[in-house]
Amino acid sequence: MNEWMNYEQFDRQEWHSFFPTDTVRLSQDNLDEIKSLNDRISIEDVQDVYLPLIKLLQLRFQNHLEWQMQKANFLHQKSERVPYIIGIAGSVAVGKSTIARLLSILLNKLLPDKRVELMTTDGFLYPNAELKRRGILDRKGFPESYDMEKLLRFMNDIEAGKTVVKAPTYSHQVYDVMPDQPLVIRQPDILIVEGINTLQLPSSQQIYVSDYFDTAIYVDADAEQIEKWYLQRFGMLLDTALTDPDNYYYSYSQGPREEAFKMAKNVWQTVDLPNLTDYILPTRNRANIILHKTANHVVDRIYLKRG
Numbered sequence: 552m553n554e555w556m557n558y559e560q561f562d563r564q565e566w567h568s569f570f571p572t573d574t575v576r577l578s579q580d581n582l583d584e585i586k587s588l589n590d591r592i593s594i595e596d597v598q599d600v601y602l603p604l605i606k607l608l609q610l611r612f613q614n615h616l617e618w619q620m621q622k623a624n625f626l627h628q629k630s631e632r633v634p635y636i637i638g639i640a641g642s643v644a645v646g647k648s649t650i651a652r653l654l655s656i657l658l659n660k661l662l663p664d665k666r667v668e669l670m671t672t673d674g675f676l677y678p679n680a681e682l683k684r685r686g687i688l689d690r691k692g693f694p695e696s697y698d699m700e701k702l703l704r705f706m707n708d709i710e711a712g713k714t715v716v717k718a719p720t721y722s723h724q725v726y727d728v729m730p731d732q733p734l735v736i737r738q739p740d741i742l743i744v745e746g747i748n749t750l751q752l753p754s755s756q757q758i759y760v761s762d763y764f765d766t767a768i769y770v771d772a773d774a775e776q777i778e779k780w781y782l783q784r785f786g787m788l789l790d791t792a793l794t795d796p797d798n799y800y801y802s803y804s805q806g807p808r809e810e811a812f813k814m815a816k817n818v819w820q821t822v823d824l825p826n827l828t829d830y831i832l833p834t835r836n837r838a839n840i841i842l843h844k845t846a847n848h849v850v851d852r853i854y855l856k857r858g
């Protein structure tokens with residue numbers, strides 16, 4: 552069966568026409584904030600792709616608020632503040648966290664009185680020591696390398712409106728979880744949850760993480776493109792490691808660069824690519840929205856689930 556049959560597909564021109572963004576004036580501060588997030592994000596992409604996307608998310612958010620009110624009325628309950636949760640899935644290095652941060656900047660701009668928070672599921676990976684103990688250090692990122700029960704409990708606490716919820720964090724530089732640096736989340740109106748595993752069904756569980764999502768976005772691109780982005784990011788990680796002996800990549804940064812890149816290419820081929828093919832890509836059509844990227848991270852197609 553055609554896996555796209557329940558999606559409508561738009562090229563960026565048509566997508567842009569749904570929300571001509573001349574109506575939204577991004578201030579110099581907004582532009583500076585976006586540039587400091589990533590100076591290679593093009594303002595055309597923001598105008599053509601991300602602002603219409605934000606408009607759509609805003610409509611779905613309003614719908615969510617309305618539904619919470621109607622539901623509380625129906626059940627004769629007091630209306631509680633239930634956060635609106637956006638999930639972002641896709642391969643390692645496809646640009647999920649960059650898009651998540653961009654969306655949070657734009658949501659703050661369009662909804663200045665709403666609290667928008669952002670987190671990644673990387674912090675729910677088992678620590679390296681535990682992965683080693685289980686003999687799966689080379690399976691980092693695969694479903695079994697995450698503490699999914701802990702992630703589901705986190706999602707449940709957020710949805711239940713708990714006043715303070717802590718999320719563990721992960722550092723690419725240290726290449727491990729950072730148990731002493733949790734992210735503290737305080738009753739957001741909107742929470743963006745980004746991670747490779749956000750649309751997966753945890754093994755031995757009946758609940759998907761995405762059961763908690765109000766909108767799920769999948770960031771898509773051809774594997775050969777993503778490999779390039781992975782290696783580019785590896786180059787940047789090497790550069791920052793050069794003078795930092797505590798950095799995981801320090802030893803690689805001291806030797807010949809070709810050797811380091813050979814190692815990274817091997818990790819992509821033996822770990823992240825099989826993970827994409829076997830476990831991440833098969834979750835793509837659970838998303839409400841698929842953003843397809845081509846060279847230089849340019850979004851060329853947008854898919855919107857029918858219904």
Ligand SMILES: Nc1ncnc2c1ncn2[C@@H]1O[C@H](COP(=O)(O)OP(=O)(O)OP(=O)(O)O)[C@@H](O)[C@H]1O
Pocket residue numbers: 589591592593641642643644645646647648649650747780781783784787847848
């Ligand atoms: N829109 C963009 N324009 C230019 N570069 C980008 C863009 N989005 C991401 N990148 C670059 O691509 C690389 C991967 O991006 P990012 O770290 O956001 O990916 P990710 O999907 O969150 O990865 P991971 O799952 O490993 O955390 C980074 O080097 C980032 O700077």
Ligand SMILES: CC(C)(CO)[C@@H](O)C(=O)NCCC(=O)O
Pocket residue numbers: 643673691692693721747818819822823
């Ligand atoms: C932390 C994850 C799993 C996801 O972001 C990924 O970036 C990762 O580290 N994968 C393991 C293999 C590698 O080093 O690329």
